[in-house]
Amino acid sequence: MSPKTLYDKIWDAHVVHEDTDGTCLLYIDRHLVHEVTSPQAFEGLRMAGRKVRAPEKTIAVPDHNVPTTAGRENPDNMTEDSRIQVAALDKNAKEFGIHYYPVTDVRQGIVHIVGPEQGWTLPGMTVVCGDSHTATHGAFGALAHGIGTSEVEHVLATQTLIQKKSKNMKVEITGKLLPGVTAKDIVLRIIAETGTAGGTGYVIEYCGEAIRDLSMEGRMTICNMAIEGGARAGLIAPDETTFEYVKGRPHAPKGAQWEAALNWWKTLYSDDDAHFDKVLTIEGESIEPTVTWGTSPEDALPISALVPAPEDFKGGKVDAVRRSLDYMGLTPGQKLSDIEVDTVFIGSCTNGRIEDLRAAAAVLKGKKVKDGMRAMVVPGSGLVRAQAEEEGLADIFKEAGFEWRLAGCSMCLAMNPDQLAENERCASTSNRNFEGRQGYKGRTHLVSPAMAAAAAITGKLTDVREMM
Amino acid sequence: MDKFEKLTGIAAPLPLVNIDTDMIIPKQFLKTIKRSGLGVNLFDEMRYDRQGNEIEDFVLNKPQYRETEILVAGDNFGCGSSREHAPWALKDFGIKAVISTSFADIFFNNCFKNGILPIVLPQEAVDTLMKDAEKGSNARMVVDLEEQTVTTSDGESFSFEVDPFKKHCLLNGLDDIGLSLEKVSSIDSYEEKASQARPWV
Ligand code: SF4
Numbered sequence: 001m002s003p004k005t006l007y008d009k010i011w012d013a014h015v016v017h018e019d020t021d022g023t024c025l026l027y028i029d030r031h032l033v034h035e036v037t038s039p040q041a042f043e044g045l046r047m048a049g050r051k052v053r054a055p056e057k058t059i060a061v062p063d064h065n066v067p068t069t070a071g072r073e074n075p076d077n078m079t080e081d082s083r084i085q086v087a088a089l090d091k092n093a094k095e096f097g098i099h100y101y102p103v104t105d106v107r108q109g110i111v112h113i114v115g116p117e118q119g120w121t122l123p124g125m126t127v128v129c130g131d132s133h134t135a136t137h138g139a140f141g142a143l144a145h146g147i148g149t150s151e152v153e154h155v156l157a158t159q160t161l162i163q164k165k166s167k168n169m170k171v172e173i174t175g176k177l178l179p180g181v182t183a184k185d186i187v188l189r190i191i192a193e194t195g196t197a198g199g200t201g202y203v204i205e206y207c208g209e210a211i212r213d214l215s216m217e218g219r220m221t222i223c224n225m226a227i228e229g230g231a232r233a234g235l236i237a238p239d240e241t242t243f244e245y246v247k248g249r250p251h252a253p254k255g256a257q258w259e260a261a262l263n264w265w266k267t268l269y270s271d272d273d274a275h276f277d278k279v280l281t282i283e284g285e286s287i288e289p290t291v292t293w294g295t296s297p298e299d300a301l302p303i304s305a306l307v308p309a310p311e312d313f314k315g316g317k318v319d320a321v322r323r324s325l326d327y328m329g330l331t332p333g334q335k336l337s338d339i340e341v342d343t344v345f346i347g348s349c350t351n352g353r354i355e356d357l358r359a360a361a362a363v364l365k366g367k368k369v370k371d372g373m374r375a376m377v378v379p380g381s382g383l384v385r386a387q388a389e390e391e392g393l394a395d396i397f398k399e400a401g402f403e404w405r406l407a408g409c410s411m412c413l414a415m416n417p418d419q420l421a422e423n424e425r426c427a428s429t430s431n432r433n434f435e436g437r438q439g440y441k442g443r444t445h446l447v448s449p450a451m452a453a454a455a456a457i458t459g460k461l462t463d464v465r466e467m468m
Numbered sequence: 469m470d471k472f473e474k475l476t477g478i479a480a481p482l483p484l485v486n487i488d489t490d491m492i493i494p495k496q497f498l499k500t501i502k503r504s505g506l507g508v509n510l511f512d513e514m515r516y517d518r519q520g521n522e523i524e525d526f527v528l529n530k531p532q533y534r535e536t537e538i539l540v541a542g543d544n545f546g547c548g549s550s551r552e553h554a555p556w557a558l559k560d561f562g563i564k565a566v567i568s569t570s571f572a573d574i575f576f577n578n579c580f581k582n583g584i585l586p587i588v589l590p591q592e593a594v595d596t597l598m599k600d601a602e603k604g605s606n607a608r609m610v611v612d613l614e615e616q617t618v619t620t621s622d623g624e625s626f627s628f629e630v631d632p633f634k635k636h637c638l639l640n641g642l643d644d645i646g647l648s649l650e651k652v653s654s655i656d657s658y659e660e661k662a663s664q665a666r667p668w669v
Contacts, residue, residue, distance in 0.1 A: 081499030
């Protein structure tokens with residue numbers, strides 16, 4: 001048998017039908033659903049008189065535009081349009097009989113945090129969701145795609161997706177990380193090197209010692225941003241760390257099935273001589289705490305660097321950089337560590353898990369956020385929130401002057417009232433620094449949770465290593 | 469899905485390059501739960517002022533273009549987010565075909581899923597069609613999918629390429645779901661095999 005990559009193996013296990021031109025019908029093991037991209041899909045089903053083919057494999061949770069403030073279970077405390085979308089999800093979940101975690105359920109949270117937390121996401125699965133950050137689930141060695149609304153409807157009706165196979169890319173991070181360097185810094189560095197289109201047409205497998213050393217939380221942070229590098233999906237081969245995380249989760253297999261699953265999962269790795277169409281290798285020791293300065297995730301540099309000039313770039317990027325520096329209100333040559341911020345956001349499906357909150361709290365312990373700073377923590381799920389309260393992290397945040405919110409997407413995309421005002425500048429643990437992403441004319445710097453905490457204390461982008 | 473065969477209609481010129489999905493339908497309109505009804509907000513920020521009054525100069529606000537069914541646009545139409553609200557808004561307005569030198573990938577695919585035909589033609593052809601579109605409602609452009617041609621009101625004709633499978637689906641009004649459901653026995657037998665091989669799924 002010819003050697004296969006991890007991607008090849010998962011793909012092959014899910015092909016239902018292949019056309020002569022290579023178009024495949026791929027079976028979907030888990031379909032995650034949220035309130036913004038699903039209402040039209042359910043409406044389509046209803047109009048065609050169709051049912052959800054596999055309701056037991058379909059999981060819904062409202063997250064994108066739910067308020068993160070107390071009292072949100074009362075619909076009067078939502079904006080009208082959010083109320084309508086959440087009510088539609090309530091109704092669709094009930095009518096079509098799919099698993100559902102409403103805002104009143106402690107398990108509610110960001111769809112990409114809830115899936116793994118509840119054991120819905122397992123190694124070797126295919127996972128889809130009407131959301132580009134579905135790539136997150138690749139951390140388990142699951143093939144996870146973001147899809148459009150017509151495809152959501154297609155999966156609801158058929159439990160399959162029409163796909164052509166992507167190419168294989170390998171990103172290897174060798175050796176150890178330096179102290180103060182986290183998964184977020186790794187992935188920002190990768191995107192800075194590949195560019196936002198570098199992964200287009202590929203599924204990326206992340207490997208190497210520095211990746212193996214990461215916790216599941218860290219691995220999810222890496223795969224979450226695979227899409228920011230243009231890739232259709234990101235993957236990390238499952239290992240003991242993965243099995244340890246999965247074991248005992250509510251929807252993970254138990255007993256004899258656990259043993260059977262484990263046997264298969266242990267075969268899920270790229271064979272030694274498997275072919276990759278593209279390879280990138282980065283030395284772990286060369287990665288520093290990293291921040292973004294522009295309006296694209298590829299605009300990332302070590303915190304010790306200076307704001308670049310448009311002339312440092314080539315082609316169409318010259319104008320793009322000029323425009324983004326203008327938008328960001330930055331001057332070439334300025335030290336990144338001199339940039340003052342007025343808002344700090346810790347949360348999102350990139351960095352809203354327990355380990356992220358621990359990392360931020362470790363920096364904040366016994367300190368205060370700078371006067372006038374607006375700082376908020378939005379845990380990724382109700383369970384993350386509860387655990388953080390139990391561990392005393394919530395008290396550290398509150399004593400430091402952070403707002404302690406309920407779970408949701410919040411200021412990651414600013415569809416609910418959590419938004420930046422014009423020209424406000426935010427150190428954010430989310431994944432997109434696009435123009436207007438966190439609010440009209442808002443300015444976003446992507447950072448790790450520890451770096452966000454450091455910025456909250458000093459009021460500017462700060463090398464967290466100076467505080468350790 | 470509606471069948472797309474031959475379309476004879478008014479074409480509007482929109483010579484801007486890089487019209488992104490945010491321009492086609494801004495993010496505040498993503499909070500709808502319907503596919504329909506987005507037509508009034510198509511090109512919202514170009515079409516209305518801050519008070520919600522129509523901007524007279526914008527092409528679709530001109531009396532002769534209110535019944536537009538074909539858009540002739542600049543390069544790289546539909547770039548940006550993957551929101552399917554963009555083709556929904558075009559369709560709801562009544563636009564059934566868009567002609568440009570190039571389209572963003574996801575938008576291009578989303579069009580076919582919604583019965584809209586995106587047509588790629590070389591620059592010179594688009595220039596000629598743009599001029600023809602400027603004639604307004606007196607001129608009717610013809611898009612013939614079966615023949616794969618676009619014809620100006622003066623009878624000048626251009627051939628375009630289209631993926632045979634996508635053409636077949638549009639001509640017959642077939643949606644992906646309907647087609648995949650034809651393979652339901654393959655899905656059934658896959659499920660049966662998979663449930664034995666991986667019962668925990
Ligand atoms: S947290 Fe942000 S990136 Fe993640 S699902 Fe929500 S909106 Fe999307």
